[in-house]
Amino acid sequence: TRQMAASGQMKRSSHSMDKSIILPPDEIFRNLENAKRFAIDIGGSLTKLAYYSTVQHKVAKVRSFDHTGKEAVDEPLYEISVQEEVTARLHFIKFENAYIETCLDFIKDHLVNTETKVIKATGGGAYKFKDLIEKKLQLKVDKEDEMSCLIKGCNFVLKNIPHEAFVYVKHADPEFRFQTTQPDIFPYLLVNIGSGVSIVKVESEDKFERIGGSSIGGGTFWGLGALLTNTKRFDELLQLASRGQHASVDMLVKDIYGGGYSCLGLTGDLIASSFGKSATEDREFSKADMAKSLLHMISNDIGQLACLYAKLHNLNRVYFGGFFIRGHPVTMHTITYSINFFTKGEVQALFLRHEGYLGAIGAFLKGAEEDNPNQYSWGENYAGSSGLMSVSPELYPMQRTRSGTFDMLEMDRLDRQLVNLPLLLDPSSYIPDTVDLTEDAMAREYWLSCFEEALDGVVSRAVASQPDLTDAKERAEKFSQKYQHKLKTLRQQPFAYGSLTVRSLLDTREHCLNEFNFPDPYSKIKQRENDWALKFFHKVVKSLESLNWEERQFSLVKGLLAGNVFDWGAKAVSDILVTDPDFGFEEAKQQLQERPWLIDTYNKWIERLKGPPHKCALFFVDNSGIDIILGVFPLVRELLCRGTEVILASNSGPALNDVTYSELQILTERIAAMDSVIQSGVQKEQLILVQSGSSSPCLDLRYVPEQNMQISNLSGHVCYVLLCYLSAGHKNKNVFFIKIRLDKGLATVVRERHTDLVIIEGMGRAIHTNFYAALCCESLKLAVIKNSWLADRFGGKIFSVVFKYEQPCK
């Protein structure tokens, strides 16, 4: 790899922040060879570059063998192949202006495939660097309005990044309180503090208005601060301020009153007159004190104006951004304080995790309108994003291994537009995750260690999943390093990617695995277990049929729970499965806790089943193999027999040994072939399969597929499976039926079918997430706790059972 040494370009080399950086540039400007469409936002000190790239990555595909006419005995049910799939990724890189020339050179050298002729540019520096960019990149600079880029970018991150906005609470642990995404992000107020202040009211995607502003902003802090303290750099001024005592420069209420001005509720410590003491006292003032006083003066002033505008326009969501904020704890604190003071706590100051990128994102989106990026949902790629708080290393003692100078954000295009599950009782208060690890230090410590310990196992399965690829070992090692580094970062900065949860830890791992082309490390295990379990399906059904109704219901539930034990994501289980190959369905049943379970509303469930059948059940399934085949399908069968329609929702992409949508299609088809109830269900469209839109072992009900895109935008999976059925000359028309139904997304199907029961199965979906989720229909959450620490937290032992049947409160 060519090394990029940018240090030579730097003039300010004496400063600690400007230490030389020697970086493998492919770690920064990733995938440049496949980049198309650029945008750049050049601010007073930082440049933000954005580009879109097509990412080829390996995807595990399953493909059914043609079994028509014969019962295969030894052949596996389906074959697995790894295919290249092309998806889209957005890259955003932030660096100091001083590196601009070096970076442009690097980009030029690596730009091979682009047909792009134009680069969208915004920000104050776009004009200044116009010629340089045009000369270096041979692209025409097309300037876009700064404010509209900013707003566009802001809408984009608020919509697509779940924990984008946060409240800053100094001295609290954690200091960052992330806000859950509101279903409707509008209207809001954006206060952008650059050299001046702009206050913008945003009412919809296309409608915004600059309702005011102020000339007292970041430039005032910097300019006036430089004059007063002879300190040249903005960051240094902030540092100076964070050490100072404003009360020695400001005239406080108590300096005038001797105490508080109680009848107005003004406490003695309030500033009555900024710099008032320097007007009346003839003495030297310390630089730090003056800087602090200036910081307070400006923050309070901006906060006050923001509140006045918020009040006038009746808005209570106020986001702050601009270089004055840029993640600086000291400015976030003073702004927060000011907003609290002036609104008496009624309005919270909100900050954005990716605030620095808004302009670049917006400029990029403007240039990409023909690709309709707003039509898609995008998700942050944890593997390629550097997370919060990496730009001011000196204010943060924790040094990243990479220089703090380059900061990255990557967003991957998700297959489909995602929306709230229509059955959520209150989407605005829904929080998927049960425990926020940024707040719960003990749980954080446990889970971080737990993921660290499980890493070796994941690595060996990743290698085993690609026996034919010689570089698998090397890539697995790289994956391990990357994930370990992420865990280390999260240990020190738990808030780096928003709220830290078991879900985000799992997702980060999946992202890192994908990064190193391990699309489905469990594919072989899943295949083997599916094959194995199918052999027992008939027997299980037979034995269930021999039971009376009451016994059968219990046995079904027990079977489902026993099936859920087979979870490779749980270390306790994977250890057993590795060492004891004979551990099967019956053994799992014996492991289960006896009733009464840890959470046990089984009696209520049975009472309900004695009543009229449900209209339609939405079933979020979990693992492959025994779980889906011997646990889930018998219950599905029972529901169908009762006259309940069933929607089986499975992951769109692989995660651990969870059954994926394409695997489930094959399994359903196979089971239908040997079971008349399932077959009839499929034929009559009483049993349908949908994608959950997720590739995570957890489930966020705020993000489920609304509708699939037009055919051209159908996900690779669906198109591919359709094609291979055709080429295999498959006779079974029902399978086609399933595909066609699928063009409607989960949300649409749920609405159309009047779903009145939601079943959520497994630790990831029913315990780590959604444990407290309130739905507006009946719900059944069940799982086996396969982790002794977690069981302990719930007051139980390992293999405790959670059976939580709930009816919505009327």
Add this chain to the structure above:
Amino acid sequence: MEVNGYYFNDGKAEKEEDAPEKPPEEKELSGGGREDAVAESSGGGVPRERLASHSRTRQRIDSLKKNRPPFPWFGMDIGGTLVKLVYFEPKDITAEEEQEEVENLKSIRRYLTSNVAYGSTGIRDVHLELKDLTLCGRKGNLHFIRFPTQDMSVFLQMGRDKHFSSLHTTLCATGGGAYKFEPDFRTMADLQLHKLDELDCLVRGVLYIDSVKFNGSSECYYFENPTDPDLCQKKPYNLENPYPLLLVNIGSGVSILAVYSKDNYKRVTGTSLGGGTFLGLCCLLTGCSTFEEALEMASHGDSTRVDKLVKDIYGGDYERFGLPGWAVASSFGNMMCKEKRESVGKEDLARATLVTITNNIGSITRMCALNENINRVVFVGNFLRINTLSMRLLAYAMDYWSKGQLKALFLEHEGYFGAVGALLELLNPSQL
């Protein structure tokens, strides 16, 4: 303290003996005329107690009869930077009164009315004097005096040296200093302050002074054609129907009040960026030490060398948002650049400071006016003293940004309304 606060000294006057025997040397404030020195020494020798109790009995009868407090009549407003003092000089003193008038009272009257400067920092604003004013049935002149709050100890010293406490007058004081210095008044000058809320006094003072007019002409004025520098002109304004009114008091800090009637007002908000900030920053940036100096410098400076304007960024107007090119985009924004820092003059910095503070007050005021749905704003406070620059800027800002909807009004007696309100409280206590 009795109902009306007139007799609040009862029982305390007797304790004056603690005062040191020899009056300490005169300092700044009292160092003015010879006359005072004489009065001072004579005052020191009078057997105070006897005289005081005698006059008190007589005055009590007098005041009960006429419902009028004894002289001297003062109102005081002790702010963060300046102490504002109003003094009513009765001109209708009868020969009998003259004869009965105690020496101390006489000497204070002479001292205050025969000087325009007191010590090195006390100043009487002669041009503001209200002549032939009738107050509580007495005719006289109202004098306006100010001195820096820093010199409070000198003032107290003088009060003690002049045996002010022997007069047993009620000293009505407002402003934060009335609270802060209350113990000092008691211990250093043996004076008990009657503390009054500063905003009550401010509102009362404004409404009163406007009602009595300024020696026959209008107290209130505005700037005609504020957006046109050539045609801009000061014009009298008739504030007959004052309500509702936004009252912006710019002292060291700023208070913004919405006044709905004589007795109904609320403090809407305030800002710490006020006169104290202007002077404080000017002192630090230019090395000046007085408000007058700072203003003088500002009048010769050019703030556009210091501030970054919209046109500096966009090359002209920022049309998308209706921002004119001349508007300041970032106050002191040019000072981010080292070369520009080195090329600006002190005058430019003073001017930029003035413009920054003034415009900021203007924009907060405008927002409050919108939120409160009020379209008349009266700006008062000592920041506006001899500060036509700021007044015109405020007039302009109100008019321009509100597209003519808001009117900026000013009052001749700028910073003295709190003190006037305090005096009125002495003469006609509110029924609380």
